[in-house]
Amino acid sequence: MDQRQTPLFDALLHYKNHQRYTFHVPGHKNGDCFLPKGKTVFSPMLTIDATEVEGLDDLHEPMGVIKEAQDLLANYYKTIKSYFLVNGSTVGNLTMVLSTCKPGDKVFVQRNSHKSIFNAIELARVKPIFLSPKIDSFTQIPIGLDIDTVREAIHAHPDVKAMIVTYPNYYGMASMEYQSIIDLLHKQGALVLVDEAHGAHFTLGHTIPPSTLSYGADLVVHSAHKTLPAMTMGSYLHINSDKIDIKAVEKYLHSLQSSSPSYPIMASLDLARSFIATLKTKKIVSILDSIQSFIKELDSIDQIKVIHEDDIGASLDPFKLIIQLPQSISGYAWQNQLIQRGIYPELADPHHVLFVLGLDDRIDYHNALGCIRDSLKDMPKWEKLSYNINQLTPRSSLCLSYDKFSDYQTREIDLDLSLSYIAAEHVIPYPPGVPVVLQGEKITMSHIQSIKEWDQAGARFQNKAMNEKKLTVYEMPREEE
Numbered sequence: 001m002d003q004r005q006t007p008l009f010d011a012l013l014h015y016k017n018h019q020r021y022t023f024h025v026p027g028h029k030n031g032d033c034f035l036p037k038g039k040t041v042f043s044p045m046l047t048i049d050a051t052e053v054e055g056l057d058d059l060h061e062p063m064g065v066i067k068e069a070q071d072l073l074a075n076y077y078k079t080i081k082s083y084f085l086v087n088g089s090t091v092g093n094l095t096m097v098l099s100t101c102k103p104g105d106k107v108f109v110q111r112n113s114h115k116s117i118f119n120a121i122e123l124a125r126v127k128p129i130f131l132s133p134k135i136d137s138f139t140q141i142p143i144g145l146d147i148d149t150v151r152e153a154i155h156a157h158p159d160v161k162a163m164i165v166t167y168p169n170y171y172g173m174a175s176m177e178y179q180s181i182i183d184l185l186h187k188q189g190a191l192v193l194v195d196e197a198h199g200a201h202f203t204l205g206h207t208i209p210p211s212t213l214s215y216g217a218d219l220v221v222h223s224a225h226k227t228l229p230a231m232t233m234g235s236y237l238h239i240n241s242d243k244i245d246i247k248a249v250e251k252y253l254h255s256l257q258s259s260s261p262s263y264p265i266m267a268s269l270d271l272a273r274s275f276i277a278t279l280k281t282k283k284i285v286s287i288l289d290s291i292q293s294f295i296k297e298l299d300s301i302d303q304i305k306v307i308h309e310d311d312i313g314a315s316l317d318p319f320k321l322i323i324q325l326p327q328s329i330s331g332y333a334w335q336n337q338l339i340q341r342g343i344y345p346e347l348a349d350p351h352h353v354l355f356v357l358g359l360d361d362r363i364d365y366h367n368a369l370g371c372i373r374d375s376l377k378d379m380p381k382w383e384k385l386s387y388n389i390n391q392l393t394p395r396s397s398l399c400l401s402y403d404k405f406s407d408y409q410t411r412e413i414d415l416d417l418s419l420s421y422i423a424a425e426h427v428i429p430y431p432p433g434v435p436v437v438l439q440g441e442k443i444t445m446s447h448i449q450s451i452k453e454w455d456q457a458g459a460r461f462q463n464k465a466m467n468e469k470k471l472t473v474y475e476m477p478r479e480e481e
Contacts, residue, residue, distance in 0.1 A: 001071070001072055001075045003072060003075070003076055003273070003274055003277035003278055004274060004278055005068075005072060005274070006069070006267075006270045006271055006274050007065040007068040007069050007072070007270065008056075008057070008065045008066055008068075008069040008263075008266055008267050008270040009267040009270045009271050010065075011055055011056055011057070011064075011065040012048045012050060012056070012263060012267050013048070014055065015048070015050055015053070015055060015056060016030075016047045016048050024051060024053055025051050025260075026049060026051065028046050028049070030046055030047050030049075031043045031046030031047060034046065045264055048263060048264055048267065049262070049263060049264055050263045051260065051263070056263065059084065059086070059257070059261045059266065060253075060254050060257070060259070066084070066266065069084070069266075069269075069270040069273075070082055070083060070084060072270075072273060072274075072277075073236060073269075073273050074238070076203070076273055076276070076277045077203065077211075077213055077236075077238055078213065079213065079220075079238040079239060079240050080239045080240060080241070080242065080244075080246075081238075081239045081246060082236055082237065082238045082239070083236065083237045083238075083249075083253060084234070084235075084236065084261075084266050084269045084270075085221075085233075085234070085235035085236060085237055085253075085257065086233060086234065086257060086258060086261040086262050086265045086266060087233060087235075087256065087257050087258060088223065088225075088232075088233045088235055089114075089116070089195065089197045089221045089222070089223040089235045090116040090119075091235075091253075091256050091257055092221035092222075092235055092236075092237040093114070093116040093117050093120050093195055093221055094116065094119070094120045094123065094252070094256055095237060095249060095252040095253050095256060096120070096164075096193045096195075096219045096221060096237070097117070097120035097121055097123075097124050097126075097164065097193065098120065098123060098124050098252045098256075099219075099244075099245065099248040099249045099251070099252045100162055100191055100193065100218075100219065100244065100245075100248070101121070101124045101126045101161060101162055102124075102126075102161075103124065103125035103126065104125070104126070104127060105124075105126045105127065105161040105162065106126070106127050106129060106157050106159055106160045106161055107121060107126045107127065107128050107129070107160065107161060107162045107163070107164060108128075108129050108131050108150070108153055108157075108160055108162070108163040108164070108185075108190075109121060109128045109129070109130050109131065109163075109164045110130075110131055110133060110144070110145055110163075110164060110165045110166050111130040111131060111132050111133060111142075111396070112133050112142040112166060112169065112434050113164065113165075113166045113195060113434065114166065114195060114197070114432075114433050114434065115426060115428055115433050115434070115435055115462075116195075116433075117164055117166070117195060118426065118435060118438060118439075121164070122402050122439075125402055125403065126161075127397075127401075128397065128398065129153060129157055129160070129395055129396075129397055130395065130396045130397065130438075131145055131149055131150065131153055131394065131395060132149065132393060132394050132395070132396070133145055133146075133169075134146050134175070134313065136173065136312045136313060136314070137313075138307070138311045138312055139171075139307060139311075139312065139322065139324065139351070139352065140351070140387050141169065141171055141173065141322075141349075141352075142169060142434075143169060143173045143175050143312070143313065143314045144165070144166070144167060144168075144169065144173070144174070144175030144177065144178065144314065145165060145175065145177065145178075145181060146177065147177045147180050147181050147184065149394045149395070150163070150181050150184060150185070151184065152394065152395070153394075153395055154184065154185075154188055156395070158188065160185075160188065160190050161190055161191070162190050162191040162192070162193055163181075163185050163190055163191070163192050163193070164193045164194075164195070165178065165181075165192065165193070165194050165195070165212075166194075166195045166197075167194055167195075167196055167199065167212055168196075168198050168199055168209060168315075168317055168320075169198075170198060170347070170354070170431065170432040170433075170434070171320055171322050171352075171354055172198060172316055172317030172319065172320025172322070173312060173314045173315070173316055173317075174199075174202075174209035174314055174315040174316070174317065175314050175315075176209075176314065176315055178212055178215055179215045182212065182215045182216055182217055183216070186216065191218045191219070191241075191243060191244075192212075192216075192217045192218050192219075193217070193218060193219045193220075194212045194217040194219070194220045194221070195221050196211060196212055196213075196217075196220050196221060196222055197221060197222065197223035197226060197235075198223065198226055198227065198317070198320075199211055199212075199222065199227075199317075200222035200223060200224045200226065200227050200228050200236065200272075200276075201227045201228060201276060201319065201359065202317075203276070204276070204279065204284055205284075206284055206285070206288060207288060207318050208317065208318060208319075209315040209316075209317060213238060213240050216240070216241070217240055217241075218239075218240055218241035218243055218244055219237070219238065219239060219240065219241070219244055219249075220237075220238045220240055221235065221236070221237055221238075222235060222236040222237075222238070223235045224236055224269055224272050224273075225268075226356070227319060227356070227359070228272040228273075228275065228276055228359070229268070229271070229272050229275055229359070230265075230268045230269050230271070230272035231262075231264060231265045231268040231269075232265075233262070233265055234265045234266070234268050234269045234272070235269075236269070237249070237253070275359075276359070279359070283361065286361040287359060287360060287361045288318055289361070290361045290363065290365075291318055291319070291321075291357055292318075293365075294321075294357075294365040294369070295321065297365075297369050298321075298323070298369075298372070301372070301373065301376060302381045302382065303325075303326065303376040303379040303380065303381060303382055304323050304324065304325060304376065304382055305323070305324040305382045306321065306322070306323055306324075307322035307323070307324060307352075318357075319356060319357045319358075319359070320354060320355075320356060320357075321354065321355035321356075321357060322352055322354055323352060323353045323354075323355070324351055324352050324382065324385065325351060325352065325353070325379075325382070326379060326380045326381065326382050326383065327383065327385050327386070328380060329379055329380075330348070330350055330351070330456075330457040330458055331348035331349050331350060331351055331352045331353045331457065332348045332350075332457055332458030332459065333458065334348070334353055334375065334376075334379075335348040335353055337375040337376075338353070338371070338372070338375050340375075341371040341374060341375055342371065343368060343371055343372070343375075346431070347431040347432060348457075348458070349429075349432075349454075349457070349459070350453050350454060350456075350457035350459075351385060351457075388449070396441075398438065398440035398441060399422050399440060399441060399442045400422050400440040400474065401440070402440070405424075405439065405440065408424075408474040408475055408476050409474070409475045410424040410425075410472050410473065410474055410475065411472070411473065411475055412465045412468075412470040412471065412472050412473075413470060413471060413473055414469065414470055414471075415448060415451060415452070415466075415469050415470060415471055416448070418443045418448065418471045418473060419443060419444070419445060419448065420442060420443065421442070421443050421471070421473035421474070422440065422441070422442055422443070422473060422474045422476065423437045423438065423439055423440065423441050423442075423443055423471065423472070423473060423474075424439060424472040424473050424474045425439050425463060425465070425472045426438055426439050426462075426463070427447075427451060427461065427463055427466055427471065428461060428462045428463065429454045429459040429460065429461055429462075430460060430461070430462045433462075436450050436451055436454065437451070437471075443471065443473070451466070455469070
């Protein structure tokens with residue numbers, strides 16, 4: 001197939017140029033009816049913000065240009081079938097789990113998964129067994145699963161139906177054990193579902209980690225908008241195995257995705273696929289060289305430490321730049337300094353700031369370097385960090401099953417008084433959106449210490465109670481805790 005083709009985008013251009021009168025939704029009427037203060041900014045996009053009119057196909061029953069665009073997507077990623085997602089990777093994760101898992105199924109779940117995975121397994125009413133990832137000793141960032149942990153989990157739960165993993169992690173760290181892990185699960189007869197949100201570009205080769213699609217994962221979700229030139233919320237879902245029920249997947253896509261999908265988002269997904277599929281080797285090398293030049297300059301700055309593959313026990317996505325701060329400086333504090341100078345990082349954590357770099361060699365990093373150096377002028381010199389190591393239990397389960405959540409009242413208590421209570425909501429610093437505590441887990445001292453570390457560093461939580469230094473817990477008889 002000719003990957004230069006962009007059938008959906010081309011159809012939208014024809015619609016834009018051919019239409020003289022709009023007697024259909026949306027109500028902005030190609031931008032003619034719009035608040036003046038926003039019109040100049042929005043006008044170019046509103047001319048292609050269409051609906052399912054003649055010639056533009058239907059995402060929920062594609063037979064024309066959307067089908068052609070999705071076929072090109074599957075061809076590029078070498079999958080059985082691939083889909084456009086307009087509700088982000090969240091809807092892909094929900095569909096992935098709900099279409100393959102039944103209530104009561106035992107499912108292995110990587111503990112540092114995104115909150116959408118935990119919402120998905122709750123909706124599916126499975127019996128989750130949480131597997132703790134390896135923690136990188138240099139950064140204390142959870143990377144990925146260890147094959148011995150998975151092997152021991154299979155020995156304890158040979159009737160496992162599926163495993164849900166996150167690859168790479170938010171920081172671009174990619175464990176190289178997943179080929180062996182996927183093979184092991186398949187040998188057991190279980191499906192492997194992968195939230196590969198940050199790896200839509202992992203088909204490019206060179207120093208970029210491989211995609212789990214090449215490892216044989218059964219279902220894979222990509223957030224195209226995270227690393228490809230696609231609009232926010234634009235994502236892909238890939239069926240990569242004949243063990244997947246296509247009708248079940250499409251049933252949940254129809255149920256969970258908007259019935260009024262965004263054509264600008266879908267067109268950007270069409271363009272993003274063509275962009276990555278037609279990148280030449282010479283261009284990729286030039287992009288990577290540009291990034292390495294930027295990193296070399298950052299390596300010369302005494303106040304920070306750029307994390308390299310040699311520092312960690314995993315491969316590292318070259319488009320993710322992890323910068324470690326001195327012990328006395330939190331990532332949030334430096335992030336504020338950067339924002340004051342017009343630099344907006346992807347995220348901060350207690351010890352790091354993460355930059356996400358672009359798939360282009362024309363990005364000028366020179367001026368950014370000046371701002372970065374200026375933001376660090378009053379900081380102490382970086383030295384290797386020391387950590388209070390929290391040992392993770394290799395396997396864990398919820399203390400309260402999903403079907404019991406509604407049986408108990410809840411109340412808010414001070415964080416310091418929450419030990420041994422059962423959490424009535426997830427505690428989620430965002431980003432990265434990985435819960436520190438899961439709803440239904442018994443709160444441990446390790447949980448409390450971790451929450452305090454995030455809070456003291458300046459993290460923002462997606463929990464009203466937590467932002468008031470409280471936790472929401474279940475009221476239940478002490479003997480049931």
